[in-house]
Amino acid sequence: MSNVLAKVLSRQVLLAFRRPAAVLNPLVFVGVVVLMMPLGLGPERDVLGEFSPGLMWITALLASLLSVETLFRGDYDDGTLEQLVTSGHSLYFASMGYLLSHWCVAGIPLILCSGLFASMLSMPTEGIAPLMASLFAGTLVLSAFGTLGASITVALRRGGMLLSLLLLPLEVPVLILGAGVVDRAIGGMPIADLLSVMMGLAMLALALAPIAIAASIRISLEV
Amino acid sequence: MSNLPLIRCYEASIHRGDRCLIADLDWSVNAGELWQVTGDNGTGKTSLLRVLAGLAPNGLVGQCERDGVALYLGHRNGVKADFSPRENLSLNLGSHARFSSKEMDRALEIVGLGHYLDEPAYRLSAGQQRRIGLARLFLPSPRLWILDEPLTAIDVSGVSLIEACVNDQIQRGGAVIFTSHQPLASGTLQRLHLSAGRGVVQRV
Amino acid sequence: MAWTWFHRLGSPPWIYGFSGRLLRFLLPLTLMLLVVGSVWGLAFTPPDFRQGNSYRIIYIHVPVSVVSLAGYYVMAIAGAVSLIWRMKVADIAMRVAAPIGAGLTFLALVTGSIWGKPTWGTWWVWDARITSMVVLLFLYLGVYALYEAYDNKALASKACAILALVGTVNIPIIYKSVDWWYSLHQPASIKFTGGTTIDPSMLYPLLLMIVAVYALYVCLILLGLRAALLESESKTKWVQQEVMEQ
Structure with missing residues (x-):
């Protein structure tokens, strides 16, 4: 059962460390975007600080979108997915493994570095811990949608643009809630209720998304 | 049976x-x-x-x-170029069973990869990479x-x-x-x- | 009993014949409702004491908005039916519903924007409802684009059904979060007129128009369904007979 979850997860994480670019690319992307912000908006600390929650969350969302596109690419091209489906493994738990692997490889490093990036955007210090907490739950949801989108488009020749059209509307609530948590924290308002809503959504996504991902993998293999 | x-x-x-x-x-x-x-x-x-x-x-x-x-081996048999032959077998998603490392080493030796157990597969030839996939046939199946x-x-x-x-x-x-x-x-x-x-x- | 009815729904020739008979009286009825509703709404209702005559666009805007949201659920339910019972007709209905729904959502946005100019003084406002409608439009477009991207149309329908179902689970969350977002950022100068009471003399034509647009939606789906059925079943005997008779 969850044997396959552990197997997929360890396989993907090991693969990511063999190709460190997979881990570093999203971080470098976020770094470059953070650099662009003061260049576009101006260096005033007040302006940047006011927009920083939204900017951080939009950047995280785009980073997740970019990194998820290749999640199934290699395993689709080299036949690993075929092996997985014919093996009789539970595709539900395998899908959950892929989801968690994307979160480990792309989500967790981003959460860890988000404090640094946020302070570069002169986010007030009381916002930084809430930012990390909201990213913790939010990136899990982003990985769930992302894994679903990647599995449904992996067999298509031009999946890239389509992927953003499919994912961004679904990810609207995460952006709103995530940026809202940080905004409220900076304004000195309580955030426990919002964070628990986000955590609830993350758990819901973690439980339900693998059903859709498993079905999508089967469809993609048949194309 | x-x-x-x-x-x-x-x-x-x-x-x-x-x-x-x-x-x-x-x-x-x-x-x-x-x-x-x-x-x-x-x-x-x-x-x-x-x-x-x-x-x-x-x-x-x-x-x-x-x-x-069924054991299915297609045109593309799921061999990862970034993994060594050993890792390719132990992290193989194509089988329910857990193989012992003894079984896996033996299978790789049979297909002629005994000297390359820990070599990354991208350093091996196309034929040798296919042999990693075929090593599955020498494991319990x-x-x-x-x-x-x-x-x-x-x-x-x-x-x-x-x-x-x-x-x-x-x-x-x-x-x-x-x-x-x-x-x-x-x-x-x-x-x-x-x-x-x-x-x-x-x-x- | 109930199941024979259900199986009939799955049979393309039966659905083709039935929808043809249904459309024969539904089309004129829809046309009549649309004409009566719009003439009543546009010409015979009193002007609003604050908005004057510009409010009359609600007789198009509100029905179209209501139906475009309902249309997403229609699409998702058709998708679920086609996934669970492998019913070809449901499959086709889902794929027809995507562009129609996208068109209605777009119309809702355009009419909303036209209404916004005299009311708020600007073509576009990031109001909660408008924002939700934009998200809905993209959800529709995503389903449509995904369908077009697959070469194998049987698999395309399955993929779209999955996406539509995921979207359905999400729509309440999206609407809720957008509402919350708007309440957070609501600028004081703009106040939506919703919540104020509406006079019966304005309400009845509105209800009539909602019914009319629902009927129009059913007609469009049926027309699209019939065309798509003929195309996908073009090699079968019943279609060739149908074409011969024409």
């Missing part, structure tokens, strides 16, 4: 997209049988094998039942094997190796279905020839 056929097709039609490749196939594969599926390019060999392996449920109209799980072009990029010694292990599998009471443009030397080889949208059983 049950006497049920491992594969039983009854009035099965195999489709790919809107096209019907094989119509009304009546065919069964029993334990101890070795089947070669032949036919020109585009007659549906791979599509048939994918349906049998359960990869293309929508491509099937009619009945086709499989008894249990299900009764039914479905092999799509197992002999591609394999040298003469490799072919005789595969012949030997296929014959072993048949002796053990398993069954093997494969596609290839060259026959495997075996006393029991039977042929399913695909042409003009039909599958015709030929005794060899």
Whole structure:
């Protein structure tokens, strides 16, 4: 059962460390975007600080979108997915493994570095811990949608643009809630209720998304 | 061991997209049988094998039942270039079973990769990479094997190796279905020839 | 009993014949409702004491908005039916519903924007409802684009059904979060007129128009369904007979 979850997860994480670019690319992307912000908006600390929650969350969302596109690419091209489906493994738990692997490889490093990036955007210090907490739950949801989108488009020749059209509307609530948590924290308002809503959504996504991902993998293999 | 056929097709039609490749196939594969599926390019060999392996449920109209799980090796056999042969086997997603490291090392030695156990696969040749995939055949496996072009990029010694292990599998009471443009030397080889949208059983 | 009815729904020739008979009286009825509703709404209702005559666009805007949201659920339910029972008709209905729904959503946005100019003084406002409608439009477009991207149309429908179902689970969350977002950022100068009471003399034509647009939606789906059925079943005997008779 969850044997396959552990197997997929360890396989993907090991693969990511063999190709460190997979881990570093999203971080470098976020770094470059953070650099662009003061260049576009101006260096005033007040302006940047006011927009920083939204900017951080939009950047995280785009980073997740970019990194998820290749999640199934290699395993689709080299036949690993075929092996997985014919093996009789539970595709539900395998899908959950892929989801968690994307979160480990792309989500967790981003959460860890988000404090640094946020302070570069002169986010007030009381916002930084809430930012990390909201990213913790939010990136899990982003990985769930992302894994679903990647599995449904992996067999298509031009999946890239389509992927953003499919994912961004679904990810609207995460952006709103995530940026809202940080905004409220900076304004000195309580955030426990919002964070628990986000955590609830993350758990819901973690439980339900693998059903859709498993079905999508089967469809993609048949194309 | 049950006497049920491992594969039983009854009035099965195999489709790919809107096209019907094989119509009304009546065919069964029993334990101890070795089947070669032949036919020109585009007659549906791979599509048939994918349906049998359960990869293309929508491509099937009619009945086709499989008894249990099958070991399926396709054109692309899931070998990761970034992994060593050892890791490729231990992190293989194609099998339920957990293999002991002894079993895996032995299988890799049989296919001639004994000296490259921990070498990243991208340093190996195309033929050697295929051999990593074929090492699966020397590990504990299900009764039914479905092999799509197992002999591609394999040298003469490799072919005789595969012949030997296929014959072993048949002796053990398993069954093997494969596609290839060259026959495997075996006393029991039977042929399913695909042409003009039909599958015709030929005794060899 | 109930199941024979259900099986009939799955049979393309039966659905084709039935929808033809249904459309024969539904089309004129829809046309009548649309004409009566719009003439009543546009010409015979009193002007609003604050918005004057510009409010009359609600007789198009509100029905279209209501139906475009309902249309997403229609699409998702059709998708679920086609996934569970492998029903070809449901499959086709889902794929027809995507562009129609996208068109209605777009119309809702355009009429909303036209209404916004005299009311708020600007073509576009990031109001909660408008924002939700934009998200809905992209959800529709995603389903449509995914369908177009697959070469194998049987698989395309399955993929779209999955996406539509995921979208359905999400729509309440999206609407809720957008509402919350708007309440957080609501600028004081703009106040939506919702919540104020509406006079019966304005309400009845509105209800009539909602019914009319629902009927129009059903007609469009049926027309699209019939065309798509003929196309996908073009090799079968019943379609060839149908064409011969024409």
